Amino acid sequence: MQTRIAQYRKERKITQEELADAVNVTRQTIISLENGKYKASLVLAHKIAQFFGVTIEEMFIFDREDENL
Amino acid sequence: MQTRIAQYRKERKITQEELADAVNVTRQTIISLENGKYKASLVLAHKIAQFFGVTIEEMFIFDREDENL
DNA sequence: TCATAAAGTATAGTACACTTTACATTATTT
DNA sequence: AAATAATGTAAAGTGTACTATACTTTATGA
Numbered sequence: 433m434q435t436r437i438a439q440y441r442k443e444r445k446i447t448q449e450e451l452a453d454a455v456n457v458t459r460q461t462i463i464s465l466e467n468g469k470y471k472a473s474l475v476l477a478h479k480i481a482q483f484f485g486v487t488i489e490e491m492f493i494f495d496r497e498d499e500n501l
Numbered sequence: 502m503q504t505r506i507a508q509y510r511k512e513r514k515i516t517q518e519e520l521a522d523a524v525n526v527t528r529q530t531i532i533s534l535e536n537g538k539y540k541a542s543l544v545l546a547h548k549i550a551q552f553f554g555v556t557i558e559e560m561f562i563f564d565r566e567d568e569n570l
Numbered sequence: 571t572c573a574t575a576a577a578g579t580a581t582a583g584t585a586c587a588c589t590t591t592a593c594a595t596t597a598t599t600t
Numbered sequence: 601a602a603a604t605a606a607t608g609t610a611a612a613g614t615g616t617a618c619t620a621t622a623c624t625t626t627a628t629g630a
Contacts, residue, residue: 433543433544447575447576447577448576448577448578449575449576449577457618457619458618458619458620459576459577460578460579460618460619460620460621461617461618461619463577463578463579464617464618465617466577467578469617470616470617470618471542471543471544471616471617472543472617473540473542473543473586473587473617473618474502474540474541474542474543474546474557474561475502475540475563475567476617476618477543477557478557478558478561478563478567479567487556487557487558488543488546488547488556488557488558489547489556489557492543492547494544494547498544498547498548516605516606516607517606517607517608518605518606518607526588526589527588527589527590528606528607529588529589529590529608529609530587530588530589532607532608532609533587533588534587535607536608538587539586539587539588540586540587541587542587542588542616542617545587545588
């Protein structure tokens with residue numbers, strides 16, 4: 433699964449720490465999401481999408497591998 | 502967090518088991534989601550929304566309590 | 571070039587999404 | 601009323617999202 437977190441974040445010149453604070457997770461969580469270490473929970477996905485004013489589907493790119501959970 | 506899973510499912514006269522099979526989880530997972538025992542993962546949310554042809558945001562209703570993850 | 575900000579790595583711990591199996595209750599149909 | 605379908609409950613196990621802390625590397629800018 434891919435995300436546009438880093439892309440949107442950089443476009444808006446926001447640091448990982450600022451985003452982390454905004455959605456109330458640790459900086460490590462943002463790093464891990466951006467680097468594909470794991471997938472966001474539904475609520476976190478929603479908060480990040482909301483923060484950037486886009487839908488979850490626009491922020492997170494589901495691919496065929498996501499047949500598994 | 503609320504969901505419209507049961508609502509959409511009943512509208513289309515689909516059983517929990519049929520939905521479970523369609524999105525490749527167990528029947529217990531569907532029951533638990535419908536009864537608010539826990540929240541879907543992002544990928545499962547996506548698969549359920551896709552199955553019903555709606556967006557994740559339309560299928561899952563985020564409320565203020567969802568400040569936490 | 572030196573300081574500092576930003577991004578990254580590592581690791582141990584906790585909570586919970588999801589599975590599996592088995593049994594119980596409630597609806598639906600004949 | 602009896603059979604069967606559908607929904608529900610319980611409980612133990614696994615994987616992983618996220619935290620916390622501490623340290624390292626890479627960018628940015630005076």
